Amino acid sequence: MxxxxxxxxxxxxxxxxxxxxxxxxxxxxxxxxxxxxxxxxxxxxxxxxxxxxxxxxxxxxxxxxxxxAASNTMAAAHEGPDSNPEHTGAAWYTSTFILLAIPFVYMTIPEKIAPLFSIEEEGLGNFKLICAAVLFIVYLGFAWRNHVGGILALPIFFAALLQDIGFYALAPVFIIGVMILMGERRATRMALVMPFIYGILLAFFVSLLYVGLPTGNIKPFYDFGNWVVTLLQ
Amino acid sequence: METFNNFIGGTVTLFGDPIGILIFFGGVVGGMLFGAIPGVSMLTLAAILLPFTAHLSAEHGIMLFSVIYCTGVYGGAITAILFNIPGAPENAPTAFDGYPMTLDGRAGKAVGAAVMCSAIGGTISCVIMMFATAPIAGWAIRAFGPPEIFALVFFGLAVAASVGAKTFWKGWLSIMAGLMIAVVGLDPVGGIERYNFDMPYLAAGIHFIPTILGFFAVSEIFVQAEKKATGAYKAPELSVDFPTFKELWLHKIAVIRSIIIGFFCGILPGIGATLAAFMGYNEAVRWSKDRLSFGKGKIEGVISSETANNSATGAAMIPLLALGLPGGALTAMMVGVFQMHDMEPGPLVFINSPDLVWVVFAAMFFANLSILLVGFLEAKTIVNLLRIPFQFLAPMILLLATVCSYAVRGLVIDVVVMFVAGVAGFFLRRSGYSVAGIVLGLILGKIGEQTFAQAMQMLHFEFTGFFNRPIALGLLIAGFITIGASVYGAFFKKSDVQQSEA
Structure with a gap:
């Protein structure tokens, strides 16, 4: 059978x-x-x-x-999706797929549709910021009900914004975002831990090892990134 | 006796010079730390230090890199055990059992086993290296051409297909997926662009560092995050309860077997510690009477993998020093150090700079011994990282991975690739596929294709040429038997799990 x-x-x-x-x-x-x-x-x-x-x-x-089928010696070490029934099913996969698509929409669509609104090179940065804000609201709407999908999509969204907004301005928001999605709700703890993680990373990689991280290319984030780099180096 | 005298001479030169001592201990601590910090590796440290070696003597420069190599391979085991993030691909099999041990509150036992076995494997490998460099190098250069290396890669992949995934089919598909990722970029013979999909970024291929970080570090964060969201998350328990010597003595056969496997894999250029660790682990599974407990936190898994990968470090120096052939990324950087001092590694080094060779041998011997002392002290400190709640550790690891993948080539797209690999790894792991298999396929794919092309050119495009090369033929047959046995088992035999359920 x-x-x-x-x-x-x-x-x-x-x-x-x-x-x-x-x-x-x-x-x-x-x-x-x-x-x-x-x-x-x-x-x-x-x-x-x-x-x-x-x-x-x-x-x-x-x-x-x-x-x-043909289970080998490692079979018992694997947990199938059945072990988390909340995160299976068409509705969950559809919502996760939409969340994962959001960063790729940001990476491709704004530059393509900007000419339709007669937006020139100078205005492209601000247009992309508006698109990012709209997409972030869409992201929040889906992630609110699908935490796991939200966690999967947030780092890709972060990476998609890195080129334009830069590491220095985005990292604090990203740290807070991951902490909230991981279940942390205590504002004081988040306020203390975020500068600690941010400071340690920048001190080690930027001050000590002179790693050049993306500063962004949209003002005022670009200026902020350069200011941090000058301060640290 | 001559070897012993040379070793004493090398030791005196090494420890008779205060700068030499400083560099030695700097390399020991630096290698362990960079190997153990999630998101960076010994390769990061070596790449940072490479330009500075121009200001050191050739002896000090090569010695520093060889010490970093020994201690860095051990250091990667710490993150593999504590966070399921292998510091380097050669530590991947350590995570199979080391991480479940951490989840069971036996992190100390796993780290202790890694310390002891890395030191034992590395030290014995160093001693063999001192005695056997010349004769083994001579045999390898005669016996191992491209057909044999291709056959060994094939055998290694066939063996690896049965490790890590839920079923043989998923193991095989994982490896094939890794091989396909490795195909993207330039073909190794004609330099023709493949699967670039008109994207300039893909023309150079997908870099393995972001991919490895994504499949291991990022996907693990996602898996744990899902568990946290469903309330299934279990925080790892803190433990500094190291294993006793008696406990390790029970696994002496596994240690000896892994030393032999690690040494012979390490001696082959381009294969090295990664395949050594996978084969050491797989043989431990194959020979065990309790196969089903592997992958659930069996100390023998950590012992086999860590002994094998550190055994490969001493052996990897043989083709480098005797033949000038680097076995991996770090030994390739060592060639750079030689060249910065107007030297070429190869047989002439033994004639022109015997002091250098014996200082390096002595430094590697003592670096492996120092893993025992410094490794235990360091491990006791690093195990305390487990006290950090996961919601604070997760953003730290994700940002470390971001910095590390960006620092490789200064490309934001590498960060995107890493996180996409993380999401892919999350779904593949849920479906029973093996991310370790994908990574092994990715790393060995290029070597496999290159050696296959060289082998076919050598054999005048006649597949029957393999019949005239007994080692290559033996390895190919062993690979086909491994695959055939798995396919036969799939259709005609009940699996281990089914039998245990019956």
Whole structure:
């Protein structure tokens, strides 16, 4: 009797789609190499073939044995998503997907839509800040009900803003944000711990090791970043 | 006797010079600290120090790097055990059992085992290195060409497929995913851009440091955060209860086996400590009567991995000093130190600068011994990091990882890649895939493809050429048998878990 579940079909679909997309793209670099007759495609195509075989093998094994398919010595060390039923299901995945998409919307959309509003180079920074604020409100709306999704998306959102706002202005907000998402609610503790973490990191990496962190490129964050660097070095 | 006299000579030179002593202890403490601080590694310290070695003598410069190498490999075990963040890929298998031990309140036992076994593995490896450098280097250069190295990579990946993931299939898919990530960038033969998807960043490939930080450090934060959100989070218990010598004596066979595995993996250029640690761990699982308890906090897992990776450090110096072939990132930086002093590592070093060679050998020997003393003191201090509540530790680790991934190339996109890898690692771990397998595939992928291309050119593109090379053939057959046995087991045998449930 078949023991297949939706997740097994999804896994097979995911791997086979990956194989198809990467196999199709391999024709883009299917060029001859004079000293190597197999060219640049043999290695990736062999890996793709092995992925397809392993995915199909896994599917048939799951069909026969279900989730206990070919469990090896490390099986017991793994916890499946079933151990956290609150964080499975279509609604949770949809909300998490939207949260994860927010940083990528910020990285791609503002620069593309700016010309539609006749925004020139000088005004682009402020336009991006407005977009960031709107997206942050959307983020808060979803993260409020989906804490785990919020935790997954926050660091990517932080990284997406680094280029424009800079490490020095963003890090304090990020520290507080992570602490809140991790369940800390005591304002005094957060107010004491945040400058401690921020200060230690900057003292060690910026003052001692002269690591150049992104200062941002939108005023006033850019000025603030440069002021901190000058102060520390 | 000549070896012993040379060793005494090297020791006298090392400790007869106050600056030498200062550099030695600076390297011991620096290597351990940088190895143990989450988010940075011994490579960070070595990269920072590299330009300054121009102001040191060649002896002091090489000695400093060799000491950092020995103690840094040990230092990475501390973060692997306490936070599930391996300081370097070679410490990844240490986390498999070390971290569950921390969650069980046995962090002290795990750290103590890592200290003792790193010191034992490294010291014995150093002694063998002193006696065997010349003959082993001669054998390796004759016996190990590209076909053998490719076959060894294949065997290593086949073995690693059965470690870390929930099923063999997921292990194999994890490794293949790592190999595909390694394909992105320039092909190693013709320099043709692959899978850049018209993004300039991808033309140079995906850097392994942000990827490793994402899969290990960031995904672990996410996993713990999910547990905290559901109330399943269990704070690690503080413990400085180190294992007794008697407890470790029970695992003497695992130590000896890992020393042998670590030494032979370490001697091969480009393979080194990472494969040594994975193979040491996997053999411990394979030979154990209680296989199901691995991955749940078995001290033998920590012992096998840490003994093997430190055994590889002494062995890695053999191809570097005897043949001029670096075995990894840190030994490659050591070549840079040689070049800054107008020297080339290789057989001539033994003739032109015997003092340098024996000072380095003596320094590595004493650095491994000092892990016992300084390592215990340092571990007692660092274990106290566990007192910090997770909601305060998490932002610190995430920001450390951000700084470290950005510092590699000064690119914000590396930080994005790291956090995306973290999210991918979170979902893959939930589904039973192995992030360690992905990272191993990523690291060995480039070596594997390069050696395969060299092997095929060498064998005139005839696959039958492998039949004339017994070592390569043996390793390939062993790899195929490992995979075949797993596939057979998947369809025709009940798994260990099913049997235990029956």
């Amino acid at each position: 078949s023991k297949l579940k939706f997740s097994h079909y999804f896994e097979l679909f995911f791997w086979l789609m990956l194989v198809l997309v990467f196999f199709g793209y391999s024709f883009e670099f299917n060029k001859d190499i004079e000293i190597y007759k197999y060219g640049a495609t043999l290695w990736p195509r062999t890996i793709l073939l092995l992925i397809a075989l392993a995915a199909i093998g896994q599917f048939f094994d799951q069909r026969k044995n279900g989730d206990k």
